[in-house]
Amino acid sequence: MPRILAPLLSATTYARWLHLVIGLVFVGVVLMVYPGVEGWSSGELLARAVPLDAALLGLAALVPAMRRAEGVQARLLLVPDREQDIAVEPARGWADRRRTAAWLVGRVVLGGLVGGASVLVPAAAFDLVARPEQAVFGLRSAGAGGPGWAPLLAPVLLFALGWLVVWAGRLQLAMAVRLLGPSPAERLAAAELRAERLLERNLLARELHDSIGHALTVTVLQAGAAREVGDPAFAAKALEVIEETGRRAMDDLERTLALLRDPGGPGEPGGPAPAPGAGLGTGPGSGEDARERPGIDRLPALFETARAAGSPVEARVDVPSGALPGVLSREGYRIVQEGVTNALKYAPGEPISVRIAVRDGSLELRCANALRPQSARSHGGSPRRGGKGLRGIRERAVLLGGEATAGAESGEWVLTVRVPLRLGG
Template sequence: MPGLLLPLKHAVTYTRWLHILVGAIVPFACAMVYPGLSNPSPRDWLLIAALPVPLVLAVATVPSVRRAEGLQARLMLFPGPHARDGNDEDPNVSTAFSASWADRARTGAWLVLRMEAGLALALVTDELLTLALSLAGAAAGEPGLADPLLSVSGTGWMYALLAPVPVLVLVMVAAGAGALTARAARSLLGPSVKERVSELERRTEQLLERNDIARELHDTLGHALTLAVVQAGAARAAGDRAFTDRALEVIEETGRAALEDLDRVLLVLRETGKPAGTRPALDEAGRLLDSARSSGARVDVEVTGPLEDLPGPVSREAYRMLQEALTNVLRHAGPVPVGVRIAVESARLRLEVRNPLPAQAPAPAAGSGRGLRGIRERAALLGGEACAGRHGGHWLLHIVLPLR
């Protein structure tokens, strides 16, 4: 018995009840015109239920009706967690405009269902409340206070015990009708296939954007921190005031550049609508090479072809790949000689970074580490490829990116 009374304390029972009853407005309004509401017969009730159907189906062809019904369903059938028992899942009800005739057909079916369910529940509500009033009147000694279908004869205080029963039955009926209507709303007002695909595409774009931001932060901050650690260690080992001043200057410049990149990434995360600024391109790689040289590495660079003619996405991603490659060299091998080869060909860009392996340190396994994985992901997104591994006594990173 206590379980049957639970719907009484949930606000969602009454919001759904009201939502269903509102659907009865249309048939009752039409009934005032024809056939009338003065002692209607069962045949008249059938006409009242059937006559508004063409009008409702015509209204369903308006694209904005689907959005309006979706918003109402979310508000009344699926209110906030404070109004329900907490077990209802996501309503999964669309609030988009009708984009196809299939959407219009489902909206029409929903409107007809809502209208007929509203009419039926309104009649049940009226009859059960009338019965409760009649029982209360019989308990008070006035048996003719109301005229329900189920007549009440006689008077007596025992009728006071029966008066709440029709109300409780009505609440149970309303709760059941509301649950069925909510299930129908998920089916008839749920997202169409096109909307589901669009939502999946939107979520995929968000995941790709987050992944790209994660790579940006890893490359930028990783490079800056690696240079700072190498410079600080070299300055402490050198014990020379002039060298220490140069190291501090490099750390300052690298930190300032990292802060600028961090501000740009955070601007994207805040979604302020402001432009996120420009990312450095490969023709600006001089500062990367200078930073590596200032850390004690001897960097030999060979460039063939015009870097300024590279497509924007290729040039920017190649800059990040070179940045990560130099960071990995300094992190794992220290200030060793580094060979950088950049070749701009007719249809592709080739980028190679080569450094000797430390004599006593094992070479990292191919494919290990976030840095190499990030480089491979960047290359794959551009339709290229990147591979890294031991080549003789050297570690070689080879990247090929198509220009078209």
């Protein structure tokens, strides 16, 4: 019983009822201004007035703002589960105008039926009870051989009217979602935009992880080494490295937070479109900001930071000047940075070997460091398997059209990345 009565008592039902009855208003206005309608039969009314109504509604649908007005009204009165299912944008083309015209015609037809029933059914229920001498739907309440139980039909009629409104409201909502909602092409574009925004934010999060994680690792190692050595000169050098590393991390943090706060940034409504290659690992480096992010040319400073932290670094970078696109240079720096950070974190003090070269149309990066026996034992020989940093490296490589592998090889932890010089190649 509650499931039967609940829709009849819901405020949503009555809001949709109002939306349906508004559709009847248009029919009434047309009938009032149409000449000679008084003497028409129902058949003549349908044959002559309906085509006129449809023509007028089609003309109204040509106005782009009509679609927006109908969408706003439908959102307010039809109470959809998700407002975004009903668009509130003006018509952009003829396809939108055709769908708006179909919506207006369907709304008026359904509203006319429900509106007419809303007038006739309560009147009939009243007559069954209050006017026993008057026949209603072929029934008479009392007298003249009429059945005495006819008044019992009054609540049945009202109940049926209530459920007619419920189902008509649901049908009206389905029509609104179908005809006023985004088209399949628009839905696909919206899904692509949401995926692009999510990708942008994931890339920003990865940037923070790489930059801040590296800074914290270097800071912890430098502070610990300065405390153990106890040499004032070494401590001063350590503080200098900590200061410089912290300053670079703060710059990265401020730049990333500025992108997150900017409502007109890449991938946001009203903002510029992401730069070409934004979905291929540029992240926050699109546009002007890309030139501020470090690239392969900044690797010597990274290696010096690692050496200052107590880990010898042997690096060989065989990359001709200008051979790398900007995105590969920036992403290559982040990949090497994460590899060095992992080496400092899991094998502090162990030698680090870095090889970067361009071969056969691809950029190859290799970062290796000796495994500490206790580290290998405690982590089952794979001290960094499944970490966020390695997952980020693999994601970067895949987005660039390449691949990344990492694991223990002959007493070393080896990270290898290979990506094509031509994005998507």
